[in-house]
Amino acid sequence: MPKEIEAVVFDIGNVLIEWQPERFYDTVMPAEDRVKMFETIDLHRMNDLVDRGANWRDTVYATAEEYPEYRDMIRLWHDRWIEMASPAIDASVDVLRKLRMNFVPVFALSNFGIQTFEYAETVYPFLQEFDQRYISGYRGEVKPEPRIYEILEQNCGVAPDRLLFADDRQENLDAAAARGWNVHLFDGPEGWIERLKSEGLL
Template sequence: MPKAVLWDFGNVIVRWNPRTLYDKIFPDAAECERFLATVCTLSWHAPTDCGVTFADNVAALVEAHPHHEPHIRAWHERWGEMFSGPIAETEAAIEALHARGVAQYGLSNISHETLDSTLAMSPAFGRLSGIVASGFEGVMKPDPAIYRLCCERFGLAPSDFFFVDDSERNIAAARAMGFDTLHFTDPAALRPALEARGLL
């Protein structure tokens, strides 16, 4: 049985979706989808999660798409508008685990520039005893190195962790290293999974 829970952040503790912002910028749904599929893509954003500054990443994209400059800059300037609040089931689970004395940690692909503002979005983040944030480490999920770093930093073996993430790719990488995992797709399935492992 695992001894600790390792939480992803986006779409596990707090809801994040670029469309939450860009639906406001592009009232036409098709135009919004084209922009997110061809300009501000998740692949373009990834370097910021690995330590590249927003300023540098945005500047390079503006150079390639100058007619979209204000829309590209909104990715950083209006970052908080991509979030639509905490996930209540996860917050409740984190509080319940804390009450039982279960160790909890965070592992997130997140920019070093947005970590603090993200942590301010829910008091549940305050229950985490430690965090590994990719933007500070220069490596991100699903690279095995970041999972090994969690084990070293928190003094636990892979099998000691119950890792919760919304990305199937990240889950598969962790599972291959011996982590117990939950692919987070339905908030209602979280508490039963914790109970099944004796954590709650």
């Protein structure tokens, strides 16, 4: 018989806040130019460095200097970043708050830079409402590598098989499931709400 879920773990990007850099760039440059830029420069790898704890502005601006033809556009990853990390997914935020009202512990487990997270907190106050937060930039570890999951397990006081984790990336869920976590592939709030209801949490 399945064990009762004791805590819910949220990814943030594309679960609580939309994270769509390509969509943003399509609003500031022709789509074909955006495609070429992303093919030329591994901007997601640049972002991964930030998620691992590198300084946000320094990392973006240094990358911009490596590609003078795209310098101004790359700098927007810093200067207009909040437009890439928006809007909030209101139905998911509502779920987060309802879980807390039901006295279900809620944790954040997210790949996020230090400075980007501090900025996001000023725009999205709900990021301060988690019972515990495991943010990669502060930990120096990222999903789907195992160490950040291990850190959460060691600190949260809940057994792995009593955790339910929602993420939009299958590889992150696979890493959690391999450790015994219960997982949910987030492809919209409706399915997530139904999963939580089925677990008796909403």
